[in-house]
Amino acid sequence: xxxxxxxxxNDPSVKITSFKKGDILLQSGVSSxxxxxxxxxxxxxxxxxxxGKEHIFxxxxxxxxxxxxxxxxxxxPGELFIDCIEDAEVIIFDKEIFSFDNLSKEDFINYTHLLYxxxxxxxxxxxxxxxxxxxxxxxxxxxxxxxxPNRIPQRMIAAFLGITPQALSTIRSKIASSE
Amino acid sequence: xxxxxxxxxNDPSVKITSFKKGDILLQSGVSSxxxxxxxxxxxxxxxxxxxGKEHIFxxxxxxxxxxxxxxxxxxxPGELFIDCIEDAEVIIFDKEIFSFDNLSKEDFINYTHLLYxxxxxxxxxxxxxxxxxxxxxxxxxxxxxxxxPNRIPQRMIAAFLGITPQALSTIRSKIASSE
DNA sequence: CGGTTTTATTCATCTACATGAATGCGGGGG
DNA sequence: CCCCCGCATTCATGTAGATGAATAAAACCG
Numbered sequence: 001x002x003x004x005x006x007x008x009x010n011d012p013s014v015k016i017t018s019f020k021k022g023d024i025l026l027q028s029g030v031s032s033x034x035x036x037x038x039x040x041x042x043x044x045x046x047x048x049x050x051x052g053k054e055h056i057f058x059x060x061x062x063x064x065x066x067x068x069x070x071x072x073x074x075x076x077p078g079e080l081f082i083d084c085i086e087d088a089e090v091i092i093f094d095k096e097i098f099s100f101d102n103l104s105k106e107d108f109i110n111y112t113h114l115l116y117x118x119x120x121x122x123x124x125x126x127x128x129x130x131x132x133x134x135x136x137x138x139x140x141x142x143x144x145x146x147x148x149p150n151r152i153p154q155r156m157i158a159a160f161l162g163i164t165p166q167a168l169s170t171i172r173s174k175i176a177s178s179e
Numbered sequence: 180x181x182x183x184x185x186x187x188x189n190d191p192s193v194k195i196t197s198f199k200k201g202d203i204l205l206q207s208g209v210s211s212x213x214x215x216x217x218x219x220x221x222x223x224x225x226x227x228x229x230x231g232k233e234h235i236f237x238x239x240x241x242x243x244x245x246x247x248x249x250x251x252x253x254x255x256p257g258e259l260f261i262d263c264i265e266d267a268e269v270i271i272f273d274k275e276i277f278s279f280d281n282l283s284k285e286d287f288i289n290y291t292h293l294l295y296x297x298x299x300x301x302x303x304x305x306x307x308x309x310x311x312x313x314x315x316x317x318x319x320x321x322x323x324x325x326x327x328p329n330r331i332p333q334r335m336i337a338a339f340l341g342i343t344p345q346a347l348s349t350i351r352s353k354i355a356s357s358e
Numbered sequence: 359c360g361g362t363t364t365t366a367t368t369c370a371t372c373t374a375c376a377t378g379a380a381t382g383c384g385g386g387g388g
Numbered sequence: 389c390c391c392c393c394g395c396a397t398t399c400a401t402g403t404a405g406a407t408g409a410a411t412a413a414a415a416c417c418g
Contacts, residue, residue, distance in 0.1 A: 047306060047310065049310045053310070055306060055309040055310040056309075057302060057305060057306060057309075068302075069295055069298045069299045069302050070299035070300075070302045070303055071299075072295070072299075073292065073295040073296050073298070073299045074296070074299055079306075105287075108284075108287040108291070111291070112287070112290070112291065112294065113252065115291070115294045115295070115298065116248055116251070116252040116294070117252050117253070118298065119248045119252070119294065119297065119298055119301065120248045120249035120250075120251075120252045120253055121249075122298065122301040122302070122305065123236060123247075123248050123249045123301070124249055125305055126236060126301065126304055126305060126308065127226060127234060127236060127258070129305065129308040129309070129341065130234040130235075130236075130308070130341045131226065131228045131232070131234040162308065162309045
């Protein structure tokens, strides 16, 4: 994410903000033109459905950006909440990061690749949700984000995978007993 | 997609190719550095799982781009197939569209917004897969892509929604009888 | 510390959707 | 033009994962 740091640190509107575990950075239903770059800690974005259940779109630990892309890009009030899982330091930056003049062509190319990488991750996520059972999605999560499980409660991993905490618990006990 | 047309039509490597229904543009397991811009017709990208079942990542009708983003960006052989659902005219363009010098800053900004819009669509797709039952996902599909159902067989809509053709058929008959 | 509140686990039951098979139709290619 | 293979539909049965409830351990906080 070096490209990104370069961009952000040259952006005059940059400010660093601290948040405590549990703090809410973005409320569902609110229009906000911000994205959040995580310097330290963990944020997550999620919805709460009509039955009160949480479904997590993404986690963001050090070096990642999080925001409600659908809301930002289509100028609608968003459905996502963003909150703080671990005490965090965050750079809040504006939707229109590209309106500044001090960005080189290199910066744009790097940023474009960053966006494509994120799209590639989403492509994989969609394909897994379409075709793989929960146990495989869990195994992939562990392989891809090996450091996160130590920092995130099980129920949130379940809410990210698209299953209940009970189902995840069952999967884990089966894995444990088969080793 | 006017931005994109502008970019593509100034790209010296552009060629237009015709495909027939059923033609395969990209094979799973093959590394390819191409994306496809659809001028006419419909393409789709999909995987075939270990049981031989198809799962569709995306459709692309007039004005859309399709490719295996995960493969392109992470330089891995891809898992996606891309084939032709309707006779099509396609502009095949290179991964490194941004290596050309004739692109203005405006072009980059527009292209960035295009990427964000696609990410917003993927965000919505993931959230629906995580939280909404098949009947709601189908209703959303009809609302969002009202012209596609006339041009695409049911079984492919089912493979896009993440259910079987039988389940989609049942959903449709329930909707029909409740009107 | 101690009490309350979250979290993980287990089990019994339920449901959305998958699977497999049979039927009829519809449209495209020879 | 006709044949036939792909497609949609229906039904009977199977299953992954949901739901709800009970328990215990762990985290939180005054």
